[in-house]
Amino acid sequence: MEEKKYTPMMQQYLEVKKNLQDCIVFYRLGDFYEMFFDDAKTASNELDLVLTGRNAGVEERIPMCGIPYHAATGYIQRLTQKGYKVAIVEQLEDASAGKIVKRDVVKIVTPGTIMEEANETKEGAYIASVYDFKYGFAVTFCEMTCGELSGKTIDRSLQSLQKTLLSMNVREVVLQNFFDKKAEKMIDNLGLVTISREDNIVLKKEYFDLIQGIDDEHIKTSFAILSNYLDNTQKRHMTHLGRMELIQDELFLQMDYSTKLNLELIQPVRTNSKSETLWSFMDHTRSSMGSRTLKKWITYPLIDEDKINQRLEAIEFLNFNFLLKDELKECLSHVYDMERLSAKIAYGNANPRDLLRLISTLEYAPMVLDIFKDCPAYDEFKKVDVLTDLYEKLKDTIVEEPPVHMKDGGVFVDGYNEQLDEFRHIKNSGKQFILDLETKERERTGVSSLKIGYNRIFGYYIEVRKGNLSKISDELGYERKQTLANAERFITAELKEKEDMILHSEEKAIRLENELYQQLLEMIRMYLPKLNTLAKAISCIDALYAMSVVSALHGYVRPKFTKEQKVTLVENRHPILDKTMKEKRYVANDLVMNQEDQIMIITGPNMGGKSTYMRQVALTVIMAQIGCFVPAKVCEIPIFDKIFTRIGASDDIMSGHSTFMVEMMEANYALQNATDNSLILFDEIGRGTSTYDGMSLAYAMLEYIHENTKAKTLFSTHYHELTSLEDKYPGIKNLTVDVEEEDDEVIFLYKIKEGRADKSYGVNVARLAKLPSAVLDRATVILSNIQKDDMDLHVEMKESIQKEDTEAKRIVELLDQANVDQMTPLEALNFLNELKKH
Numbered sequence: 001m002e003e004k005k006y007t008p009m010m011q012q013y014l015e016v017k018k019n020l021q022d023c024i025v026f027y028r029l030g031d032f033y034e035m036f037f038d039d040a041k042t043a044s045n046e047l048d049l050v051l052t053g054r055n056a057g058v059e060e061r062i063p064m065c066g067i068p069y070h071a072a073t074g075y076i077q078r079l080t081q082k083g084y085k086v087a088i089v090e091q092l093e094d095a096s097a098g099k100i101v102k103r104d105v106v107k108i109v110t111p112g113t114i115m116e117e118a119n120e121t122k123e124g125a126y127i128a129s130v131y132d133f134k135y136g137f138a139v140t141f142c143e144m145t146c147g148e149l150s151g152k153t154i155d156r157s158l159q160s161l162q163k164t165l166l167s168m169n170v171r172e173v174v175l176q177n178f179f180d181k182k183a184e185k186m187i188d189n190l191g192l193v194t195i196s197r198e199d200n201i202v203l204k205k206e207y208f209d210l211i212q213g214i215d216d217e218h219i220k221t222s223f224a225i226l227s228n229y230l231d232n233t234q235k236r237h238m239t240h241l242g243r244m245e246l247i248q249d250e251l252f253l254q255m256d257y258s259t260k261l262n263l264e265l266i267q268p269v270r271t272n273s274k275s276e277t278l279w280s281f282m283d284h285t286r287s288s289m290g291s292r293t294l295k296k297w298i299t300y301p302l303i304d305e306d307k308i309n310q311r312l313e314a315i316e317f318l319n320f321n322f323l324l325k326d327e328l329k330e331c332l333s334h335v336y337d338m339e340r341l342s343a344k345i346a347y348g349n350a351n352p353r354d355l356l357r358l359i360s361t362l363e364y365a366p367m368v369l370d371i372f373k374d375c376p377a378y379d380e381f382k383k384v385d386v387l388t389d390l391y392e393k394l395k396d397t398i399v400e401e402p403p404v405h406m407k408d409g410g411v412f413v414d415g416y417n418e419q420l421d422e423f424r425h426i427k428n429s430g431k432q433f434i435l436d437l438e439t440k441e442r443e444r445t446g447v448s449s450l451k452i453g454y455n456r457i458f459g460y461y462i463e464v465r466k467g468n469l470s471k472i473s474d475e476l477g478y479e480r481k482q483t484l485a486n487a488e489r490f491i492t493a494e495l496k497e498k499e500d501m502i503l504h505s506e507e508k509a510i511r512l513e514n515e516l517y518q519q520l521l522e523m524i525r526m527y528l529p530k531l532n533t534l535a536k537a538i539s540c541i542d543a544l545y546a547m548s549v550v551s552a553l554h555g556y557v558r559p560k561f562t563k564e565q566k567v568t569l570v571e572n573r574h575p576i577l578d579k580t581m582k583e584k585r586y587v588a589n590d591l592v593m594n595q596e597d598q599i600m601i602i603t604g605p606n607m608g609g610k611s612t613y614m615r616q617v618a619l620t621v622i623m624a625q626i627g628c629f630v631p632a633k634v635c636e637i638p639i640f641d642k643i644f645t646r647i648g649a650s651d652d653i654m655s656g657h658s659t660f661m662v663e664m665m666e667a668n669y670a671l672q673n674a675t676d677n678s679l680i681l682f683d684e685i686g687r688g689t690s691t692y693d694g695m696s697l698a699y700a701m702l703e704y705i706h707e708n709t710k711a712k713t714l715f716s717t718h719y720h721e722l723t724s725l726e727d728k729y730p731g732i733k734n735l736t737v738d739v740e741e742e743d744d745e746v747i748f749l750y751k752i753k754e755g756r757a758d759k760s761y762g763v764n765v766a767r768l769a770k771l772p773s774a775v776l777d778r779a780t781v782i783l784s785n786i787q788k789d790d791m792d793l794h795v796e797m798k799e800s801i802q803k804e805d806t807e808a809k810r811i812v813e814l815l816d817q818a819n820v821d822q823m824t825p826l827e828a829l830n831f832l833n834e835l836k837k838h
């Protein structure tokens, strides 16, 4: 089909669509957005719209579907949530007869740039850009609804890139056209992530301010890619973005993505699961911005003792002054998401209800900050400007229940603006004015039957019956307008002026309100930097409030930090299970690791509580380093620099790798990166392969950690052979979970104690799962046979390790004795031969 056959409007559409191939085009026709061709088919499918056809000048009708323009927001959201981009094409001039209206794209809404209400989840959705600088990747993140901007560089491995992108809720990634294909495929596999393109890497000077203090050129380039993409899609300059923050992992307790996932800090391991995360458990915040701050604190626990103690002091202060805390709770309930409100004001899409929220927040802000005036740890709050002047300017401006949109007016209170009051008065009192005028004109003319009427063609008129026309003298200023059979209709200058005012007062009121509203926004924009500082302070207070609630509600203890590498946890509990377990009571446990203790090997039956114990230790450490009280009677720990976990086998996101491979990769990551200040939690490492492979790997890893890494380590295992390491290394100790046996039944006590499990209980636990008794009996017989062989093998293994040890010692001795530097070549050869014998 040749293009020229299409109607002019369709040709215009095709011209616009040419550059928007990756978007669904919403094409404005009057009061509708229409979609055509494949866009129509996709949209009708995704949005349940009726697919119709349109005559476009060619033989066949083309597919079409449409939505009313005022309902577009919801539809756009649904499409972007499914990963589509929507290009909004508007009419750029009023329709006039015989001419095609000019139209062009005014904005492209994409999954990572959508600004509308429903996108304002607590979590926030990010758009990221990745710049490949050959020795690494520079990544920039942006959360559009609050204008948050951050960036970091990482090493150039797919694993790091994947973990970095997964660590934020990234919905869209902007890449250059020639981006590494393998990396692109990996990003594409990350579920609902849309890939977008931008090749311009030159940063516009309007954005220089935002990267002040960032020295890394690669991050700057990555930001250039992102900002150019945002400018191109939003068709405007991004005035609402805040200054970029450098993400410096080393300033915080480091945990990689899988650790955060394994411990269910922010999201449950299994997506769609309702299980509680540490974030949801602790989230007693009263505002979304407080909730986001708490989330940030949980993902980035601190390593600076003073900063941790600062938060702990605040919690103590609030819990001691509980009346103040109640007052704070009340005040915070009037506080809204100021970060997003500021961003909306900067961006220009704040609606009247948003302003009302801002006013409420500003009203209560001084009280919120005042509550901390006697808390020395947060003296810094005293310096925060609570913007009383802005509040004074804003209060009493907006009606109590304003409409959502400006377009209908009715936003400002009476008395805000004289002109506006007059317009409204005329509109409201129009009828009364006419009645008054009628009386006045009757008196002036002496015609008691004179009346004022209205019709759509002639507007307002004064009607005088034919019989009374003689009373209408010229001085009255009546102007003839229409002649009827038995009456004449007139207009006067006054009526004409009022008619114009009455008829247009509403329109004028709305126009004026819009102007006033823009002026008001402009005025608030002058306060944006101060608003952001205030928002930060209030979100921090909200997060502190949440932690004080968690700490008091569950009777937690304030953690203490030791300079030595000692861990003392008394009656430690898993924060979430402790509160959510319904049928039984949660059993508290201790963990004592002295300076010289490095590794605790935990053995015991399946279901005994080993993993739970390790998780509770990790969660306790994290809570302590966030600056929260912890679920224990006593908590004394060193400040850890990194936590590594390998708990649980679910890692479906790392698709392409078997569970065992993932396990080994994670273990390797821990062994390579842990320091003697780190915490390692390994749960049944090595179980994904044959018993002896697994056991040997686990054995070697433990030795490696003991000799090289020296991190505090909890290691749960079913390989009882490993418990012999306690005899060999001073830093390794055994723990076991207590069970009682009654007949063939095991009763779990969930109590951790020193010592090793003397047998395994797999078959007993399987009995609990109600496997057929034939299977269980047969398994018992097989087990006893294997155990016999196993004993022999165990002895063999122990002997072989001892032999290796003796040989190694002998070599060291020989090396010590030999003075290799001083040897002649012949002596050296003899020495080598001697060594080979060993």
Ligand SMILES: Nc1ncnc2c1ncn2[C@@H]1O[C@H](COP(=O)(O)OP(=O)(O)OP(=O)(O)O)[C@@H](O)[C@H]1O
Pocket: 584, 585, 586, 587, 588, 604, 605, 606, 607, 608, 609, 610, 611, 612, 613, 750
């Ligand atoms: N301290 C505790 N008090 C009460 N119940 C507990 C405790 N610890 C664990 N449990 C219960 O026991 C269940 C199993 O615990 P967990 O998964 O930690 O066992 P495990 O020893 O790691 O088992 P496996 O070796 O099969 O992985 C938990 O889901 C929980 O319901």
